[in-house]
Amino acid sequence: xxxxxxxxxxxxxxxxxxxxxxxxxxxxxxxxxxxxxxxxxxxxxxxxxxxxxxxxxxxxxxxxxxxxxxxxxxxxxxxxxxxxxxxxxxxxxxxxxxxxxxxxxxxxxxxxxxxx
Amino acid sequence: xxxxxxxxxxxxxxxxxxxxxxxxxxxxxxxxxxxxxxxxxxxxxxxxxxxxxxxxxxxxxxxxxxxxxxxxxxxxxxxxxxxxxxxxxxxxxxxxxxxxxxxxxxxxxxxx
Numbered sequence: 529x530x531x532x533x534x535x536x537x538x539x540x541x542x543x544x545x546x547x548x549x550x551x552x553x554x555x556x557x558x559x560x561x562x563x564x565x566x567x568x569x570x571x572x573x574x575x576x577x578x579x580x581x582x583x584x585x586x587x588x589x590x591x592x593x594x595x596x597x598x599x600x601x602x603x604x605x606x607x608x609x610x611x612x613x614x615x616x617x618x619x620x621x622x623x624x625x626x627x628x629x630x631x632x633x634x635x636x637x638x639x640x641x642x643x644x
Numbered sequence: 645x646x647x648x649x650x651x652x653x654x655x656x657x658x659x660x661x662x663x664x665x666x667x668x669x670x671x672x673x674x675x676x677x678x679x680x681x682x683x684x685x686x687x688x689x690x691x692x693x694x695x696x697x698x699x700x701x702x703x704x705x706x707x708x709x710x711x712x713x714x715x716x717x718x719x720x721x722x723x724x725x726x727x728x729x730x731x732x733x734x735x736x737x738x739x740x741x742x743x744x745x746x747x748x749x750x751x752x753x754x755x756x
Binding site: 577 | 675677679684685686687688689692732738741742743744745746747748749
C-alpha cells in the first residue's frame with residue numbers, strides 16, 4: 529500500500545517560536561494532501577486541503593497566517609505553526625492521495641507538538 | 645454540516661465479537677470508512693464500503709450499512725487483545741480528493 533511519512537514524530541518548542549512539520553508520500557505522487565489536528569481523546573479535525581502548486585484551502589476557524597501550508601511538490605507538503613502557543617499543542621496528522629488511483633487517503637503516523 | 649457520531653467506549657472479552665456503531669447525517673456520503681488508531685499512532689484504514697453496498701466482509705471484519713437510517717457498523721469476530729484501540733468511522737463524498745469527516749471515535753477495550 530501507499531506510504532506516507534511525517535517528520536518529526538515529536539517536537540517540543542518554546543512559546544513564540546515557529547515549528548515546521550513535513551509530510552511526504554514515499555511511493556506515489558500525491559496530488560492532494562490534507563492536514564488534520566487531533567486533541568487528546570478527540571476526533572480528527574480537518575485544518576486544510578492542499579493541491580500541488582496551489583494555495584491551500586483552509587477550514588472555517590483555522591487561521592491561515594498561523595498555520596502556513598506549502599505543497600510545492602507532488603511528494604512533499606509542509607505545515608508551519610508560526611508563533612506557537614501552548615494551545616497549539618496537539619497531534620498533527622497529514623494524509624495524501626492521488627484521486628486518479630485511489631479511493632482513500634493515506635495517513636501519516638502523526639506529529640506530537642508540545643509548546644511550553 | 646456533516647455530523648458523525650459514535651458511542652465512546654466498548655468493552656468485550658477476548659474471543660467474543662465486537663460491534664461498533666456509527667451514525668452519520670450527510671446523505672450524499674459515497675464512501676464510508678473504518679479506521680483504527682493505536683495510542684500515539686496514526687490511522688490505519690481497516691476497510692471501506694461504497695454507499696450502494698449493504699455489506700462487506702473482510703476476514704474477521706464485517707461492515708453493515710443501512711443507508712436509509714444512515715447507520716454503519718463494524719463487527720470484529722473473535723476479538724483479540726491486539727484489537728484494543730480507538731476506532732473511527734468516517735465518511736467522504738468522493739474518497740481521495742475531498743475531505744474525510746471523522747466520527748467521534750469508539751475506544752475498544754478487550755479483556756483477556
